[in-house]
Structures are given as C-alpha cells and as structure tokens.
Amino acid sequence: MRDVAIIGIGMTEFGELWEKSFRELVAEAGVRAIMDAGIEGEEIDAMYIGGMSSGMFVGQEHVGPLAVEVAGLEDLHIPATRVEGACASGGIALHQGYISVASGMYDIVVVGGAEKMTDVAGGSATNILASASDREWEAFFGATFPGLYALMATYHMHKYGTTPEQLASVAVKNHYNGSTNPKAQFKRKITVEDVLKSPLVADPLHLLDCSPVSDGAAAAILAPVEVAKKYTDKLVRIKASAMACDTLSLHGRERFDALPAAIHAAKKAYEKAGVGPKDIDLAEVHDCFTIAEIIAIEDLGFVERGRGGPATEEGITSLHGEIPVNTSGGLKSKGHPVGATGIAQLNEIVLQLRGEAGERQVKDAQIGLTHNVGGSGGTAVVNIMEVI
Amino acid sequence: MRDVAIIGIGMTEFGELWEKSFRELVAEAGVRAIMDAGIEGEEIDAMYIGGMSSGMFVGQEHVGPLAVEVAGLEDLHIPATRVEGACASGGIALHQGYISVASGMYDIVVVGGAEKMTDVAGGSATNILASASDREWEAFFGATFPGLYALMATYHMHKYGTTPEQLASVAVKNHYNGSTNPKAQFKRKITVEDVLKSPLVADPLHLLDCSPVSDGAAAAILAPVEVAKKYTDKLVRIKASAMACDTLSLHGRERFDALPAAIHAAKKAYEKAGVGPKDIDLAEVHDCFTIAEIIAIEDLGFVERGRGGPATEEGITSLHGEIPVNTSGGLKSKGHPVGATGIAQLNEIVLQLRGEAGERQVKDAQIGLTHNVGGSGGTAVVNIMEVI
Numbered sequence: 001m002r003d004v005a006i007i008g009i010g011m012t013e014f015g016e017l018w019e020k021s022f023r024e025l026v027a028e029a030g031v032r033a034i035m036d037a038g039i040e041g042e043e044i045d046a047m048y049i050g051g052m053s054s055g056m057f058v059g060q061e062h063v064g065p066l067a068v069e070v071a072g073l074e075d076l077h078i079p080a081t082r083v084e085g086a087c088a089s090g091g092i093a094l095h096q097g098y099i100s101v102a103s104g105m106y107d108i109v110v111v112g113g114a115e116k117m118t119d120v121a122g123g124s125a126t127n128i129l130a131s132a133s134d135r136e137w138e139a140f141f142g143a144t145f146p147g148l149y150a151l152m153a154t155y156h157m158h159k160y161g162t163t164p165e166q167l168a169s170v171a172v173k174n175h176y177n178g179s180t181n182p183k184a185q186f187k188r189k190i191t192v193e194d195v196l197k198s199p200l201v202a203d204p205l206h207l208l209d210c211s212p213v214s215d216g217a218a219a220a221i222l223a224p225v226e227v228a229k230k231y232t233d234k235l236v237r238i239k240a241s242a243m244a245c246d247t248l249s250l251h252g253r254e255r256f257d258a259l260p261a262a263i264h265a266a267k268k269a270y271e272k273a274g275v276g277p278k279d280i281d282l283a284e285v286h287d288c289f290t291i292a293e294i295i296a297i298e299d300l301g302f303v304e305r306g307r308g309g310p311a312t313e314e315g316i317t318s319l320h321g322e323i324p325v326n327t328s329g330g331l332k333s334k335g336h337p338v339g340a341t342g343i344a345q346l347n348e349i350v351l352q353l354r355g356e357a358g359e360r361q362v363k364d365a366q367i368g369l370t371h372n373v374g375g376s377g378g379t380a381v382v383n384i385m386e387v388i
Numbered sequence: 389m390r391d392v393a394i395i396g397i398g399m400t401e402f403g404e405l406w407e408k409s410f411r412e413l414v415a416e417a418g419v420r421a422i423m424d425a426g427i428e429g430e431e432i433d434a435m436y437i438g439g440m441s442s443g444m445f446v447g448q449e450h451v452g453p454l455a456v457e458v459a460g461l462e463d464l465h466i467p468a469t470r471v472e473g474a475c476a477s478g479g480i481a482l483h484q485g486y487i488s489v490a491s492g493m494y495d496i497v498v499v500g501g502a503e504k505m506t507d508v509a510g511g512s513a514t515n516i517l518a519s520a521s522d523r524e525w526e527a528f529f530g531a532t533f534p535g536l537y538a539l540m541a542t543y544h545m546h547k548y549g550t551t552p553e554q555l556a557s558v559a560v561k562n563h564y565n566g567s568t569n570p571k572a573q574f575k576r577k578i579t580v581e582d583v584l585k586s587p588l589v590a591d592p593l594h595l596l597d598c599s600p601v602s603d604g605a606a607a608a609i610l611a612p613v614e615v616a617k618k619y620t621d622k623l624v625r626i627k628a629s630a631m632a633c634d635t636l637s638l639h640g641r642e643r644f645d646a647l648p649a650a651i652h653a654a655k656k657a658y659e660k661a662g663v664g665p666k667d668i669d670l671a672e673v674h675d676c677f678t679i680a681e682i683i684a685i686e687d688l689g690f691v692e693r694g695r696g697g698p699a700t701e702e703g704i705t706s707l708h709g710e711i712p713v714n715t716s717g718g719l720k721s722k723g724h725p726v727g728a729t730g731i732a733q734l735n736e737i738v739l740q741l742r743g744e745a746g747e748r749q750v751k752d753a754q755i756g757l758t759h760n761v762g763g764s765g766g767t768a769v770v771n772i773m774e775v776i
Contacts, residue, residue, distance in 0.1 A: 055444045059527070064473050068636075099493055254463070378454075
C-alpha cells in the first residue's frame with residue numbers, strides 16, 4: 001500500500017443556508033478543495049461522496065453523477081461513488097478514497113460529503129435521522145437520537161458519576177472554539193448555566209447538549225505522497241484509516257458506556273500508525289451530543305474510562321489543554337450536516353497541521369485524529385494524520 | 389493487484405414478497421452465499437452492500453451495521469459499507485469489493501445488494517425512483533424513468549428505424565428465459581402481441597416494455613484466487629471490473645442513442661481483461677426497459693450501432709443465439725429490486741460459468757459479462773468473469 005497525502009481541502013460555511021441548493025453546496029466545497037490543491041479538474045481519477053440521506057432530505061439519490069456534473073467532468077467519465085454510513089458517511093468517503101489511492105488503483109481522488117437538512121418539505125429531520133437507528137426495533141417504538149444518547153448519558157452518570165455540569169462543559173468548550181471559526185453555524189459563546197437552563201430534549205440532555213440540524217458540504221483531495229510533492233510542500237499524510245461496525249441497534253450492543261466500534265477502529269488505527277493516544281496533538285471527535293464527546297475521549301484513550309466528564313471540566317480537552325478536542329467547534333457549534341461531518345473534521349485537522357488555523361491554532365500540531373460515528377455507534381471511522 | 393475469484397453466490401426469490409422484511413431479505417441472501425461458499429462467518433473481513441433508497445422505501449439508512457447485525461458478526465466489528473449509485477448500486481458493491489480484495493486490503497469480502505420496493509407507505513415507487521434522475525431539472529418538471537427511456541426509444545426509432553415489435557422482442561425473449569428461472573418474479577411466457585396490446589406507459593413503451601417494481605436481495609463472496617482454491621474447485625475469476633459516470637441528467641448528455649458511461653466502462657473492462665465483445669459467451673445487461681437492452685448490446689459492441697432491434701428480432705441474443713443476453717430473464721422478467729440487480733446479474737453469470745444453470749444453461753460458457761446501469765446512464769458498471 002502506498003502512502004497517501006491530503007493536497008487540498010475546502011468546505012462551505014455550515015448553517016441554515018436557505019439560499020444554497022444541495023448541488024450548489026456540493027459544487028462549492030469541491031471547487032474550493034480543487035483550488036486549494038492547485039490541480040486541474042482533468043487530473044481527477046475518481047470521487048467518493050459521503051451522504052446520509054439526500055433521498056429523504058432533498059429527494060435526490062445518485063449523488064455520484066451529480067458531483068461529476070457540477071464539477072463539469074462528465075466527458076472524463078470518472079467513477080463517482082456515493083457511500084453511506086449515516087453520520088459517518090464522510091469518514092467512510094475518506095476511508096474508501098484512502099484505500100483506492102493507497103492500493104495504486106487511482107492517483108488523484110476527491111473525497112467529499114454533503115447534506116442539506118433544513119429545507120425539508122415532508123416529515124421532520126428527526127424522523128429522517130431516525131433512519132440511522134434500527135427503524136423496526138427502535139424508531140418505530142418512538143426512540144429518537146436524543147433519546148438513544150440520553151440512555152447512554154444516564155448510564156454513564158449512574159456508572160461513573162458524570163454530572164449534567166460536566167456534560168454542559170463539553171458544549172461550553174466547543175462553542176468557545178466555534179466562536180473563532182468563520183465556517184461555524186453558531187459563533188456565540190455559552191455558559192454552563194445557559195446549557196442547564198435550555199429546554200430538556202431527552203433527560204438529561206438539554207437543547208444545548210445537542211448538535212444542530214445543518215446544511216453544508218466539505219471536500220478534500222487525496223494523492224500518493226510522491227505525486228503530492230508536485231503540488232504542495234505543506235504535506236499532510238494519512239498515517240492510518242480504520243473503520244469498524246457494530247449492531248445497528250443500541251440494545252444489541254455489548255455495553256452502553258462506550259462505543260465498541262469506535263474502540264475497535266481506534267485500536268486498528270493506532271496499531272497501523274504506530275502511535276498511541278499520548279502521541280495525538282489534537283482531535284476532532286463526533287460530539288453529536290455532549291455525552292458522545294465524553295465517551296469518545298474515553299474510547300480513544302485520551303482519558304481513563306469514566307474520567308471523560310471531570311477531564312473536560314478540568315480543561316484537559318480545551319484549546320490550550322493537554323489534548324485539544326474539537327478546535328473547530330465540533331458538531332455542536334460548527335454544525336452537523338451529517339454526510340459532510342467526517343470531511344469537515346479532516347478540513348480542521350489539515351488546517352491545524354498546516355498551521356493555518358488562525359486564532360484557534362494549536363501550537364506545534366504534528367499529529368491529528370478524526371473520530372466519526374454513524375448512528376448510536378453502528379459505524380465508526382478513525383483517521384490519523386501527520387505533518388511530513 | 390491480486391486476482392479475485394467469486395467463491396459463493398446466493399439470492400432470494402425476486403417478486404412481491406409481502407411476508408419478508410428488508411432485514412430478512414438481507415439475511416437470506418447473505419446466508420445463502422456464505423453457505424454456498426462453505427466459509428465460516430468469522431472468516432469475513434468486510435462487506436459492501438448496494439442499495440438505492442432503503443431510506444425512502446422502508447425508512448432505513450445505515451444498512452452496513454444492519455447487515456453485520458443480521459449476520460451475527462457484530463463481535464468482529466468488521467467494516468460494512470453501503471454504496472449507492474441508483475440502480476447500479478449492486479454493481480458498485482461488486483466493484484468496490486473487487487478493489488478491496490485485489491488491493492490486498494482484505495481477503496474474504498461479502499458483496500451484496502437489497503431493495504424492498506413494493507411495501508411503500510408514503511409516496512409512490514415511481515417518485516422514489518425519480519430520485520435517481522435529476523430531481524431539480526427532470527423529476528420536478530414531471531419526468532419519470534419510463535418517460536426518460538421513452539425519449540431514448542423515440543430517438544433510436546427515428547435514427548435507426550427501430551420498431552415497436554423489435555422493442556417487444558426483447559421482453560418476449562427475457563420472459564422466455566425467466567420462465568425457467570425459479571427465482572424470477574414473472575415465470576410466464578409472453579408474445580409480441582401481448583406487449584403491443586399492454587397499456588402504454590410512456591409512448592412508445594408499453595407496460596410489458598418495463599421492468600417491474602420488486603423486492604429482493606442478492607449476495608456473493610469474493611476472495612483472492614489463491615485463497616479461493618481452499619474452498620472450491622469451481623473457480624470463477626473476475627477478469628475486469630470497471631465503473632464510469634456521466635451527467636446525472638439525460639439532457640446534459642452528449643448523445644441520446646447510447647449511454648456514454650456504459651461505452652466507457654465497457655472499453656475499460658475489455659482493455660483490462662484483454663478480450664473483446666466477440667469473446668463474451670453470455671451477458672446479463674441492464675434491461676430496465678426494452679430499449680435499454682437494445683442500446684446495451686450496441687454499447688457493449690455485441691452488434692453494430694443501430695442493429696440492436698433487428699438483431700434481437702433475429703434471435704442473436706436468445707438462449708441459443710450467438711450471444712445469449714439475460715438468460716436469467718433479465719430485469720424485465722426476473723424482477724428489478726434496484727439495489728440487488730447488479731449482484732443478481734453476477735449470480736446468473738456464476739451459475740452459468742459453473743454449468744449449474746439447468747434448463748437455461750448456455751453450452752460451454754467460459755466468459756460472462758455483467759452490465760449494470762444507474763438512472764438514465766449517470767452510472768455504469770461492467771464486470772467480466774471467466775472460468776479458470
């Protein structure tokens with residue numbers, strides 16, 4: 001397998017983007033990444049596009065040819081594949097793109113993700129998102145994603161003494177980080193009190209414990225390291241890319257205080273990269289709910305099991321802490337257009353590793369990690385990137 | 389890249405399967421393929437599952453973990469990726485599975501496809517299928533798939549003199565073939581007169597020019613040839629797998645009498661396999677409408693451009709003709725659960741190459757081809773298999 005580098009990144013602003021259609025989001029993110037890489041469209045060999053449910057959100061499946069068409073690359077007839085693993089769809093696009101370049105199959109590959117969630121005519125976003133859970137055994141009986149993560153939060157509180165204030169501290173940190181990110185949906189700082197006073201969505205999760213419904217797209221350009229050197233001297237390499245799955249349903253899982261798929265993907269990624277949690281300088285993790293970030297930093301080994309809440313409260317994961325987590329603002333503040341999230345996480349890590357993150361730059365960042373989860377943990381993708 | 393073999397196949401019956409849920413279809417096809425291969429579930433390294441729109445059809449996205457769960461493989465945490473390219477989703481699953489084994493990434497990989505289309509509560513199957521066309525520039529203005537293919541048929545008739553009787557002869561042949569296939573949705577023979585007397589759906593396409601709405605699933609097990617020899621001595625190898633895309637919209641296409649993506653995918657597949665159209669002993673092609681098969685046999689080079697109609701009428705593509713096409717009954721008679729179709733085509737080719745196709749066995753079949761199309765030609769996948 002060949003070494004793979006990221007030679008370009010691009011993303012739209014995340015938010016309620018009423019003036020931009022799904023195809024415009026796809027086009028904008030793709031063009032930004034192509035321009036950042038400094039490549040010609042004709043050099044692209046293939047595309048992998050992550051999307052959870054453009055079918056239900058905007059009535060459009062078959063997103064591969066749509067991406068080819070908006071990029072004006074139809075005459076090249078390049079293969080463009082949509083991949084789906086709920087909210088991990090972007091991470092899967094990166095993983096499949098990585099395999100296709102590492103294997104020698106392709107040289108220049110676009111990986112992307114897009115979702116337009118706010119302009120839904122029939123049904124609600126919550127109901128569409130429930131299609132990432134087990135429709136027959138969870139959603140039909142009334143379970144929603146806030147509900148499923150609330151179950152995990154309750155168990156974590158029971159088992160480890162995690163408090164509502166600790167959950168809230170995740171949101172406070174991520175809003176602080178997002179306040180300096182021009183792409184973020186919410187650029188305002190909040191307090192623990194704000195979170196605890198916001199309406200309960202599913203006890204113990206308040207509105208401000210939940211990531212929002214968002215529109216947005218993100219893209220990146222991959223190339224073998226040898227080819228990448230032609231385009232840039234700010235080389236960021238993918239050290240490892242690992243994906244793992246579990247049961248679709250939460251109730252089928254072996255444990256509820258962790259996401260076994262994420263533990264498994266992280267283990268594979270660390271092994272492949274030859275590094276451990278202590279070597280990671282910063283991470284973008286899947287904080288769809290505040291409890292999800294607490295479990296994520298435990299699953300990734302950044303803190304001991306059960307210490308996620310206190311560690312966050314102590315500032316270990318804050319911008320200037322031991323291991324900055326979600327410097328972009330995370331899903332919570334940056335926004336969570338589900339199919340785009342995995343690639344948006346990659347955008348942030350590449351910005352940081354290149355030293356281009358401005359106000360929120362982590363000093364001397366050399367190795368960064370992304371952690372992208374589908375559903376309640378049915379899919380997990382962990383990628384480790386480093387400056388070379 | 390390593391040589392890849394197919395060591396097991398399995399599929400459900402296709403049809404209106406009211407008594408079987410989506411997950412039961414996935415489980416049945418998978419278990420049949422695993423049993424056919426004679427492997428243990430624990431040997432599986434990864435899965436690729438093709439599905440067009442289980443989100444809209446049954447409210448279920450995130451099909452990867454669902455497949456892992458129904459297979460009882462959650463403790464292995466293997467990666468299971470859903471891929472989507474409308475009606476070419478199954479072909480894409482095969483293509484991605486092929487890349488993952490050929491590259492050395494995985495050894496034993498399950499590729500599958502599934503769709504449950506007949507039991508739709510909200511909206512119609514026709515509307516859901518229209519999400520494979522360009523929603524904003526085709527479907528919103530009333531274009532349906534019968535309508536889009538009717539435009540292609542009208543143009544083909546105008547340019548080459550193709551007749552309604554020649555279109556009908558595709559359906560007659562495929563129903564004849566399907567009448568001997570126990571898995572087929574329609575097992576009855578029909579006549580040219582039956583087709584021409586059936587109601588017009590979109591002029592010049594009659595009801596019996598159209599493939600049906602179906603439920604069903606199909607699966608296959610891939611392995612490197614060296615590993616495959618442990619499991620079977622009936623070795624079928626993938627000589628080539630190629631995928632190509634085009635504009636999503638029909639009106640954006642450079643020509644209407646052909647599918648440029650299919651021409652491109654076929655060219656790549658022939659080059660890679662080192663064979664030409666004359667070397668192919670039989671083919672399963674994407675006859676979503678009768679005109680689609682006529683264009684397909686021209687795009688694949690089995691007959692000269694414009695000769696698809698007369699050639700079919702003359703019996704060149706019939707079971708005992710020069711190049712038997714759709715011996716399974718094709719999409720027209722076997723049924724077309726869209727995500728499953730590409731893998732069902734592979735099932736037929738493997739049966740034939742193993743000499744296990746019973747009444748419809750093609751004599752001395754050594755090389756077989758599958759041709760799987762998404763939408764009006766936005767995606768095409770061509771695979772070439774041979775006995776070794």
